[in-house]
Amino acid sequence: MEIQTALREINEAAARRPEGVVFAPIVMEGALEAGALAKVAPYLKARGCASVGLVADANTWAAAGERLAESLREAGIAHAVVRVKPDGQGDVIADERTIVQVLLETPKEARAILAVGSGTIHDVVRFVCAQTDRAFVSVPTAASVDGFTSVGAPIITGGFKQTVPAIAPEAIFADLDVLAAAPRRMTAAGFGDMLGKFTSLADWRFSAEQAGEPFCPLAYELTEQALTRCLEAVDEIASGSARGVEVLMEALLLSGWSMLLVGHSRPASGGEHHLSHHWEMAYLKEGRRQLLHGAKVGVAAVMLAKLYRERLAGAYPAVFGDLPDAERLRTWLRQAGGPSDPGDIGLTEALIGESLREAYLLRDRYTGLKHLALNA
Numbered sequence: 001m002e003i004q005t006a007l008r009e010i011n012e013a014a015a016r017r018p019e020g021v022v023f024a025p026i027v028m029e030g031a032l033e034a035g036a037l038a039k040v041a042p043y044l045k046a047r048g049c050a051s052v053g054l055v056a057d058a059n060t061w062a063a064a065g066e067r068l069a070e071s072l073r074e075a076g077i078a079h080a081v082v083r084v085k086p087d088g089q090g091d092v093i094a095d096e097r098t099i100v101q102v103l104l105e106t107p108k109e110a111r112a113i114l115a116v117g118s119g120t121i122h123d124v125v126r127f128v129c130a131q132t133d134r135a136f137v138s139v140p141t142a143a144s145v146d147g148f149t150s151v152g153a154p155i156i157t158g159g160f161k162q163t164v165p166a167i168a169p170e171a172i173f174a175d176l177d178v179l180a181a182a183p184r185r186m187t188a189a190g191f192g193d194m195l196g197k198f199t200s201l202a203d204w205r206f207s208a209e210q211a212g213e214p215f216c217p218l219a220y221e222l223t224e225q226a227l228t229r230c231l232e233a234v235d236e237i238a239s240g241s242a243r244g245v246e247v248l249m250e251a252l253l254l255s256g257w258s259m260l261l262v263g264h265s266r267p268a269s270g271g272e273h274h275l276s277h278h279w280e281m282a283y284l285k286e287g288r289r290q291l292l293h294g295a296k297v298g299v300a301a302v303m304l305a306k307l308y309r310e311r312l313a314g315a316y317p318a319v320f321g322d323l324p325d326a327e328r329l330r331t332w333l334r335q336a337g338g339p340s341d342p343g344d345i346g347l348t349e350a351l352i353g354e355s356l357r358e359a360y361l362l363r364d365r366y367t368g369l370k371h372l373a374l375n376a
Contacts, residue, residue, distance in 0.1 A: 001250045003030050003172070010257055013218055020216025022263045028149065029171035030138070032249060034242075036175040037068055040139065041075035043171055044112065049135070051078040053106035053113040055125050057092045058083065060117035063141040064178045068116060080107050084121065091290040094123040095156040102128050112137055115169070118186065119145035119293050123166075127153040130166040138169035142182035143190040143249040145293055148172060149256030152265055154277070159284055161277045161362070168260055172253070180245045185292065188338030190248050191237055192298025195332060196272040197227040197255065198323055199304045203270030203367040206319050211366035219258040219267040226254035231332075238335040271360065271369030272300035278359035282351055291346075295339050299347075302329045302340060307356075308368050320368065 007026050014024035031039050044052060052072070056065035061083060072079045082105040086092050102124055106113060112135035115125035122138060122145075129136035130153075138148050147154075153166035179187075201223060208215035230237065230251045236244030258267040265273075276296035283290060306326040313320040333340035342352055360370035 001032055001246075001253070003028065003032055003253075006253075007257070010222065010261070014261060017218045019218070020214055021218065021261050023151075023260050026257055026260050028169065030169075030173050032172075032174045032176070032246070032253065034176040036173045037064055037139070037178060038071060040068060040114070040137070040173050041071045041077060043173070044072070044077055044137075045075055047112075047135070049077065049112045051107060051109045051111060052137075053080050053082055053102070053110040054116060055082045055084060055102055055113060055121055056116040057086070057121065060121065060141045063181065064139060064175065065116045068114070068139065078109075080105065080110060082106060084124070089287060089289050092120050093156055093284070093290070094120045094127075094154065098124050099128060099155070103132070106132075111135060114139055116141060118142050119147050122148055123153040123155065126151075126166040126169070127155060127164065136167055136169045138172040140172070140174050140249070141178055142186035143179050143245050143252060144182070144186040144193075145190060146193050146252040146255035146268055148174075149253055150259045150265065151263065152259070156281075156284065159281060161281055163265065163363075174249055174253075176242055176246055176249075179249055180240065180242050184240055184337045185295070187237065187240060187245060187248065188333070188336040189292035189294030189298075190252055191230060191294070191336040192301070192333060192338045193294035194227055194230045194248070194251055194255065195329055196270075196294075196297040196301040197223050197268060198329070199272045199301050199308065199368070200268055200270035201227075202308065202319050202323060203365075203369070204266050206316065206368055206371070207266075207366040209319065210371070213266070213366060214262070216262045216267070219261045222258040222261070223255050223267045226251035226258075229254075234332055234335060238337065266365070270365075271367040272297050272304050274359040274362050274367070274369060275300035275303070275355050277362050278355040279345075279347065279351065282355075288346070295345060298329075298333045298338055299340065299342060299345055302326050302333070303342070303352075304369065305329055307372060311372060312368050
């Protein structure tokens with residue numbers, strides 16, 4: 001996929017069908033191709049960025065950060081490397097401590113910050129850039145999440161996760177060689193995040209019909225298209241082939257752009273994300289190791305698809321009647337090498353029950369999850 005071509009088509013479609021669109025046109029540079037890492041320094045030079053920050057963790061530094069830093073040095077671009085530190089459990093968290101570290105270690109003269117990593121590092125950098133009026137450049141190291149191009153930053157503050165307004169990247173450089181070399185569990189997490197669109201899209205239609213929440217047909221269709229592309233290439237994605245990773249990353253970008261169109265995460269985040277966030281906060285409180293976002297979302301989508309088919313499809317067949325059955329979702333997740341059941345990610349029955357009752361409180365959105373909790 002050529003990014004500029006894809007965005008031109010999306011922007012033209014938004015001009016023809018503006019219902020629910022608030023942020024068109026989307027302006028974003030970059031590349032999705034093998035060797036895209038080599039294009040970052042020339043882009044920064046052309047933009048006049050003489051000094052930048054580069055944010056990575058130990059893993060993403062090895063995956064792409066070190067090579068990127070060397071290319072910046074060769075191009076004569078001053079760069080300060082911020083190696084974000086894990087917490088006591090060994091996890092890098094998008095919380096106050098990490099945000100302050102990036103703020104303190106990024107020189108004042110840096111006019112752009114490069115996020116070299118996956119979802120957590122991107123959330124920290126997009127928030128810091130929004131607060132300090134710096135350019136945000138995305139350098140994904142795994143096809144693990146659809147939030148690379150989104151505008152919201154899910155941040156943990158005081159142990160509570162909330163999505164706060166931030167900024168989208170002005171450019172994204174997704175190197176297929178880097179993405180294909182990522183651990184299989186990272187790619188499986190991206191696939192799990194995409195399978196969560198089954199329930200997020202159903203929840204969005206449900207909220208529009210039952211609560212009159214804003215709805216954008218174009219954003220809905222873009223997310224649906226991204227999901228369909230993944231399902232058509234599930235064998236390639238599961239094999240970890242270059243083509244499979246490319247299709248998955250294209251889908252993740254499309255999903256992110258659908259969120260940009262409407263200025264919020266509604267096209268790609270429903271009850272399954274509320275469950276995921278609830279579990280994440282519970283694990284933080286308990287001092288347990290964190291799980292990949294997409295891994296949690298995939299498991300949550302299986303649970304919700306089963307609940308929605310059993311308890312809502314009869315009353316709302318147009319919304320929930322076409323959801324795949326839970327076993328089909330499990331099969332896809334297992335094929336990709338990701339978790340598919342609560343036990344796979346260490347969920348207890350008590351936490352599952354608690355989340356089904358309370359997770360809807362995290363966001364003021366009407367979903368099937370909220371409907372079931374309120375009518376239990």
